Amino acid sequence: MTSKAVNKNCVVCKSELIELFKIVEDKKYWKCSFCQAKFLDKVHRLDLKEERNRYEQHNNEVHDEAYRSFLSKLAEPLKTKLSSGDGGLDFGCGPGPALADMLRMDGYKMEIYDPFFFPDKNVLSKQYSFITCSETAEHFFDPFEEFNTLDGLLEKGGWLALMTCFMTEDKLFESWYYRRDPTHVSFYSEETLKVVAAQRNWTLEIPAKDIVLFNKK
Numbered sequence: 001m002t003s004k005a006v007n008k009n010c011v012v013c014k015s016e017l018i019e020l021f022k023i024v025e026d027k028k029y030w031k032c033s034f035c036q037a038k039f040l041d042k043v044h045r046l047d048l049k050e051e052r053n054r055y056e057q058h059n060n061e062v063h064d065e066a067y068r069s070f071l072s073k074l075a076e077p078l079k080t081k082l083s084s085g086d087g088g089l090d091f092g093c094g095p096g097p098a099l100a101d102m103l104r105m106d107g108y109k110m111e112i113y114d115p116f117f118f119p120d121k122n123v124l125s126k127q128y129s130f131i132t133c134s135e136t137a138e139h140f141f142d143p144f145e146e147f148n149t150l151d152g153l154l155e156k157g158g159w160l161a162l163m164t165c166f167m168t169e170d171k172l173f174e175s176w177y178y179r180r181d182p183t184h185v186s187f188y189s190e191e192t193l194k195v196v197a198a199q200r201n202w203t204l205e206i207p208a209k210d211i212v213l214f215n216k217k
Contacts, residue, residue, distance in 0.1 A: 011186060012037040012143045013195050024174050035195035037143075038167065040185040045141065052116045054183050060096040071099045071163075074134050077207040078161040079106065081215075086129040089113060089153060092136030099134050124149070130159040137164045138184040143196075151200045151216065160202070160214040164188055 008018045010032035021031035021038055028041040046054065060067055082088075087109040090100040095117045100110040108130075111123040131150055140146045150160055165178045167189045178184055188196075193212050197204040202214045 010035060010037055010144075011039045011141070012188070012192060013199060014144050021170075022173060024179070029173075029179075032192075036167075036189045036191040038173070038187045042141070045185055046182055051139075051183055054181075055094060055116060058094065058096075060094055060098065062096045062098045062101050064096075064098070067096075068098055068102055071102060071134060073208060074132065074161050074163045074211055075099060075102055075106075077205075077211060077213060078130065078132065078159060079103075081159050081213065082108065082130055085109065087111075088130040088132060089123060089126075089128045090132045090134075091150065091153075092133055092139070093118060094135075099132055103132070124153065126153070127155045128153055128158060129155055130161065132161045134161075134163040137162055137188065138178065138181075138186055140186050143186050147196055147200065151202075154216045156216055158216050160216070162193070162212040162214065163210055164212075165210050166190055167192075 008030065009016055010018055013032060013035040015032055015034035017033040018030050019033065021029045023029070027044045029038055030041060031038050084107050088103060090097055090110060090112045093100055093112045093114045097112045097118070100112045104110050111126070112118045113120070113123050131153060133150065137143060154160060167173070167187050173179060179187070190206060193204060197214055201217055203217065204215070205213045207213060
């Protein structure tokens with residue numbers, strides 16, 4: 001499992017230091033030795049119709065209290081960085097934009113974007129004091145470009161609040177529930193996210209497991 005990939009780059013950092021990591025259930029996963037990201041080979045990705053169907057099965061209702069409590073793990077540390085009335089974007093909000101609703105109720109001005117459910121690209125022509133990206137980055141086919149897009153959407157001094165389940169030990173990867181979701185294609189460790197920040201001259205804080213706050217200098 002250590003053969004070098006041919007003509008491949010890491011989808012997260014674009015390094016050429018890519019090796020085959022594992023084959024699980026006939027699916028091939030790659031590992032980057034530079035940023036420690038792991039990612040599903042593109043031949044195994046769902047097509048767009050299958051991907052949307054999977055998202056429509058998620059039971060993420062806007063007013064579901066358990067879901068809102070889950071999202072508060074991201075919202076609460078983010079709010080300590082913001083000023084009243086700041087404008088934000090919930091990027092990849094899914095069919096039930098609960099996080100945007102929570103932040104609106106707390107006095108923030110919110111826009112929402114999701115390529116499947118709220119695809120109005122006019123919101124991508126603005127800049128924001130903060131962006132939330134909750135349980136979204138693991139779905140990115142091309143994280144390098146997606147993070148560049150987010151950088152362009154952030155004002156100087158702005159905050160990007162990210163929630164995604166961090167990888168831990170390699171030996172746990174095969175049985176990891178996060179890997180088993182067929183829409184999850186990119187997987188990050190804390191080291192990966194430090195590289196994401198460094199490549200864009202961001203700083204980062206990790207206030208809790210699976211939560212990252214990036215700051216654009």
